[in-house]
Each structure stands twice: as C-alpha cells, then as structure tokens.
Amino acid sequence: MGHFKKLSKHVAAKLGLYRDPKTTREELSFKYIRGNGLEIGALHSPLPVRAGVSVCYVDRVDREESIRKFPHLDAAEVVDPHIDDGFVLNSISDASQDFLIANHVLEHASNPLAVLKNWARVLKPKGVLFVSVPAADKCFDKGRPLTTLDHFVEDYNAGAAGNAKILSERNRPHYGEWLRISEPNIYADRKEKYVAPSPEDMERRIDFLLDRAEEIHFHTFSTESFRSLLSYFADGLDTAMNLARLEGAESKAAEVRRVYARDLKMSGCLECGGCEKTGKCVVKDDMQTVYPHFEAADVIILASPIFFYAVTAQVKAPIDRSQAMWCKRFLEKGPDERKQYDSGKGYLIAVGATKGKSLFDCVKLEAKYFYDALDMTYEGGLFYRDLEKRSDVENHPDKLQEAFELGMKAVKTANVE
C-alpha cells in the first residue's frame, strides 16, 4: 500500500489499482439517467449523459461570472446555466424533472436534509436523485471529524423552526474546522507554505467567514455516513408527510402541489376583520402563496401528526387563515346555496403515538369546518394510532398501501382523471 501511494493516479489506474470516481459516475449515469432533468453546480465538468438525455444546468451565477471567478478553468468547458439557487430551486416546478444531478455540491450546504428535500420536490415520481460527495479522508477535509446523522437532523430541525440565527451559529464550528484543518491541507496539496494564524486572528477569520456566509465544506462524509444520511432521508422526514406522498394521485396523472406548513413564514389569523367585505386576507405573508392553491384544488389532503389531541400549530395557522375563504363563501353564496359544497373534496391524514379512543375527535371536527370554509365536502381519511417514530410507518406496508389508494380514490371521486 505504501508503494501504491507513490504511484500517480494515472499509472495506478492503468495497473487496475485505482478507479477514478468520474468513471464510476459516468457508468452510473449511463445506467440510470434518462429523460429531462437538472444538474446543479456542473461548472466546467458536467456529468456525461447518454445521447438523447436533456440536461438543464443550474447555477447561482452566470457563465461569465464563473469564468471570472475561476480563471484557472478552461472557459470553453464552462456550462451556460439557468440562474437559480441550486439549494432551493424556486424557479423549478414540483414533480417536473426525471432526474437531478449534484456532484460535490451537498457538502457545501449548511442544511443538507433541507436541500435534499428541495431536490426531491422537483422530481417526478420514480425520478432519480444522482448525488455524490467527497469522502473526507480522501480530500482536503482529511482529519476533520465526520458529521453525525444527529447533527444533520438538528440542522434540519433548526431550519424547519425558521431559526436562521441558530442555524448560522451552528456553522461557526464548521468554519473553525475548515480553517484549522482543511485550509492547511490545501496548502500542503499545493506544496505551498502555510503560516498558522494566531488564536485572535483565527477568531477574526471565523467571524469574517460567518458574516459573509461563505460557502465551505460545512460537513464531512464517509461512505457509511453518507449512506445513513440518504437512508434517513429516504425514510421520509416525518410520518404524516410520508403517508401523504400522494404517489397514488400522481399515478392517476393528477397535478399535485405540496404545501409544507412548517416552511411557511406566516402568522395565524389576527381577527382584524380585513377579509369581511372582500373575502380576501389583508395580511401579506406566505399564506398569500397558499390561497391560490386552495382556490384551484379539486381535492385537498391535509396531513398532520397529533399534537396534544389537535393538529400542529404550523398546520393550524393556514386553517385559521382560511377564515378569509369562509367570508368569501358567505359573501358569494346565499343561505340555501351554502347548504351545498361546490368546490371539491377534502381529506385528512392524521397520526398519533398513543392508542387513545378519542385521539382523532378534535382533528376530524377541525377538518370538517376547514373544508366547509373552502366550500368543499369533508370525506374522512386515514387515522393511525400507535405510530411514534418517523420510521414506524415503514413497518406497515398496509398503511402505505392505504395511503396510495387514498390518493387514487381522491382523484377518482374528484372526477379529474
């Protein structure tokens, strides 16, 4: 092995002692990548794909800026991207892509589970997520501690709670590690002399990087740790949403829009009366992006875990804000017309940890009156007790099948096939 280390990669490859990861990626690409999709951060080295595959490259900056930023790259090789934040993909519709490629991108994300969720959002059912990260012990991160799964989950939870300040502070130790370990390794690789900064200088540099939210390798991976991150993600980030994957509806070619209540930055209803004369809410926050979906949907499936015998606070906020739609219905329909619901059908999926007999009483009533406000009939749904851990539901293929069938039934009964 000592002797092998002295061989160049080129010679070692010829002797069959080393396999270039690019070759492996290319083989996997030819095997799995089909149709139309995205590649994030391809820069000058896009993944080779089979003939007939169409790739839209996504980057935060345009080609000219990339060429300016990385003068050492061969400009002719730099791709011409569609401009968007590749970690968020705001400009890309849900369930629109056959694949998403991101090689050596995820280690630059300070909240990888949130990024994986954004990437999965744009994939069609059975779409392919093609993601690779560098193994820490094989790159300039050698010597840094491996990021644990718990750490990724804590990042995700801090992000989901909308706590940008906590999330940013969680990056501080990563900047420290990067400056103390990765940067000297980079100098050593380039055979350049590295002068260690004083402790005060080090703190100043950490503050500087933190201030600018500079993109570094925030996290470190091994094959095993990456696998555990992906399998945690593939299990679904929560039970209720896992059941509400709506593949059944998609299998019927329905257009599905997912709204994640916890991602919305919004208040509850202020009871200001602003909607009483117009049926429109006057509070300008993320709920304004939800109303058009409520208006357009033929079917709504609400999914929530049971928190204290009710839906979660995050789910309750858009329910309360549907008061504006209750006003609209009241303004548009007379008392007799209001006896009938004309705008579609609503379902509820709820899961709780205990076996309580009345566990779902409150949420069933809540759903009934929520759909009443939306001029929709409440059609019942799925109610599962005794599910505590996120992965519990994976041990119940019957429940997942029922959820699949609910999606199909919802499309069928809505007559939107």
Ligand SMILES: Cc1cc2nc3c(=O)[nH]c(=O)nc-3n(C[C@H](O)[C@H](O)[C@H](O)COP(=O)(O)O)c2cc1C
């Ligand atoms: C704040 C909080 C309150 C909860 N209240 C209840 C409850 O009243 N009854 C119950 O059966 N489970 C309760 N649970 C447990 C969750 O409903 C259960 O773990 C569920 O499976 C979580 O679903 P999720 O993975 O979609 O978040 C509570 C959990 C939390 C965190």
